[in-house]
Amino acid sequence: MDHVRVRFAPSPTGYLHIGGARTALFNWFFARQHHGKFILRIEDTDTKRLKEDSVSQILASMKWLGIDWDEGPEIGGSCGPYYQSERLDLYKKEAQRLVKEGKAYYCFCTPEDLAKNREIQREQGQSFRYNGKCRDIPPEVAKDRIAAGEKAVIRLRIPDSGQMKVTDCIHGEVTFALDQLDDLIIMKSNAMPAYNFACVVDDHHMAISHIIRAEEHLSNTPKQVLLYEALGYEVVQFAHLPMILAPDRSKLSKRHGATSVEEFREQGFLAPAIVNYLTFLGWSPGDDQEIITPTETIKKFMLNKVSKTAAIYDTKKLTWINSHYLTNMDLDDLTREAIPFLISQKVITKDQAHEQAKTIQKVITVVRDRVKTLAELPAAMDYYFKEVTTYDEKGVKKHFSKPGSADLLRQGREQLAQLETFDVEHTEETYRNLTANLGIKVGELIHPTRLALTGRLVSPGLFDVMALLGKELCLKRMDEAINYISTLEIANK
Ligand code: GLU
Numbered sequence: 176m177d178h179v180r181v182r183f184a185p186s187p188t189g190y191l192h193i194g195g196a197r198t199a200l201f202n203w204f205f206a207r208q209h210h211g212k213f214i215l216r217i218e219d220t221d222t223k224r225l226k227e228d229s230v231s232q233i234l235a236s237m238k239w240l241g242i243d244w245d246e247g248p249e250i251g252g253s254c255g256p257y258y259q260s261e262r263l264d265l266y267k268k269e270a271q272r273l274v275k276e277g278k279a280y281y282c283f284c285t286p287e288d289l290a291k292n293r294e295i296q297r298e299q300g301q302s303f304r305y306n307g308k309c310r311d312i313p314p315e316v317a318k319d320r321i322a323a324g325e326k327a328v329i330r331l332r333i334p335d336s337g338q339m340k341v342t343d344c345i346h347g348e349v350t351f352a353l354d355q356l357d358d359l360i361i362m363k364s365n366a367m368p369a370y371n372f373a374c375v376v377d378d379h380h381m382a383i384s385h386i387i388r389a390e391e392h393l394s395n396t397p398k399q400v401l402l403y404e405a406l407g408y409e410v411v412q413f414a415h416l417p418m419i420l421a422p423d424r425s426k427l428s429k430r431h432g433a434t435s436v437e438e439f440r441e442q443g444f445l446a447p448a449i450v451n452y453l454t455f456l457g458w459s460p461g462d463d464q465e466i467i468t469p470t471e472t473i474k475k476f477m478l479n480k481v482s483k484t485a486a487i488y489d490t491k492k493l494t495w496i497n498s499h500y501l502t503n504m505d506l507d508d509l510t511r512e513a514i515p516f517l518i519s520q521k522v523i524t525k526d527q528a529h530e531q532a533k534t535i536q537k538v539i540t541v542v543r544d545r546v547k548t549l550a551e552l553p554a555a556m557d558y559y560f561k562e563v564t565t566y567d568e569k570g571v572k573k574h575f576s577k578p579g580s581a582d583l584l585r586q587g588r589e590q591l592a593q594l595e596t597f598d599v600e601h602t603e604e605t606y607r608n609l610t611a612n613l614g615i616k617v618g619e620l621i622h623p624t625r626l627a628l629t630g631r632l633v634s635p636g637l638f639d640v641m642a643l644l645g646k647e648l649c650l651k652r653m654d655e656a657i658n659y660i661s662t663l664e665i666a667n668k
Contacts, residue, residue: 180211193488196240216259236437241450283326289305390417439493444548445501454469458481501546522553580623591650
């Protein structure tokens with residue numbers, strides 16, 4: 176395919192939504208597959224909806240996911256500027272051209288006029304539609320009224336009837352009835368362009384070849400095609416990606432949990448896991464494959480194989496994919512991602528992060544396949560870096576309150592103290608021999624020891640934990656537990 180140029184055009188009205196990230200990603204796959212260009216354009220002309228810092232958050236989320244752009248904010252490009260608010264002269268020029276050619280006109284109807292009109296149409300059981308009141312105001316009259324201070328929008332004159340057929344790469348041919356459309360506002364009374372107009376002008380001037388975007392914009396497409404025709408531009412190819420719905424098939428919203436990339440990041444999801452998950456929201460390579468890298472997707476991706484039907488958002492699946500990446504990703508990368516979580520939950524200090532990098536990696540190696548998100552790592556690792564100050568209550572009842580438990584732990588401690596090589600193999604052998612000699616199951620010693628060393632009932636394999644903690648710390652914690660048990664015994668006497 177020649178000259179593929181696609182774009183992602185977010186409005187900076189908040190964080191990067193999971194649906195926006197999927198749109199960006201599919202555009203990026205397509206661009207990379209065809210050795211084309213991926214353009215990032217910021218649609219910031221709806222001043223009422225803008226949120227401060229939104230652009231920097233969107234850019235940060237895209238970078239974190241590994242979606243790089245070839246033209247756009249921070250890097251520029253030959254079709255810039257890439258912020259719509261910096262392209263106002265172009266919209267003004269194109270709108271004036273349409274007025275001059277008689278394809279657009281000034282409309283002076285106030286919001287009150289339009290509301291009145293709507294009321295009349297409602298009473299008459301008609302659908303709401305602009306009544307064309309200003310269509311025939313001669314341009315010179317309109318200019319005079321504007322010069323006299325009246326406010327006006329510019330509307331595109333559109334046919335009153337007929338159909339518009341749009342061919343979409345995903346949905347095929349879609350037909351729209353034109354009598355459902357209003358004469359489109361292209362410039363607002365505050366001299367800002369309306370979304371549809373700015374979008375068409377920019378897509379043309381940025382030489383976009385394919386518009387790949389969310390299905391919610393399918394209804395804008397006939398309006399945009401009318402604009403392409405009026406402006407004399409060549410119409411681009413459209414591809415509307417299926418909706419992403421909540422498991423109950425309702426619109427995805429806050430009540431379904433995290434919906435922005437940033438929130439998922441804070442909850443401890445890994446970027447490659449999110450990318451993997453989003454890849455399958457509406458597309459699949461045609462088999463049961465569940466784990467896929469961007470490089471592989473770029474080879475296999477086909478726009479016309481994107482599903483027409485809504486994709487269902489499923490956090491269970493995302494969590495499963497995240498566990499997969501936690502277990503399998505490169506240890507250095509995983510450690511780098513884990514450290515901010517360990518610091519923020521005060522398991523380690525910033526200094527420890529540097530000084531004990533090797534140890535942190537060792538602990539991560541042991542616990543990585545026991546957690547589903549990075550946010551679960553600190554709790555799974557804290558016994559290593561912090562003193563054990565409390566013991567699980569149920570554990571105390573089960574393993575520390577039995578008669579003879581202090582003695583059993585003491586025997587374990589004595590045997591461990593004699594070891595010269597304190598590794599998984601030797602500690603395990605010691606425990607197996609001791610329990611065999613005592614005629615008890617090895618679990619009877621393992622459980623209280625785990626409680627002594629970690630304060631909890633569940634942990635990675637006890638001998639892995641012992642090897643990680645090292646001899647000195649193990650013996651110290653066992654002594655502390657033995658003392659604790661004796662205080663229990665005194666209290667119970
Ligand atoms: N700014 C629009 C949005 O964020 C872009 C729509 C489009 O891609 O045309 O939804």
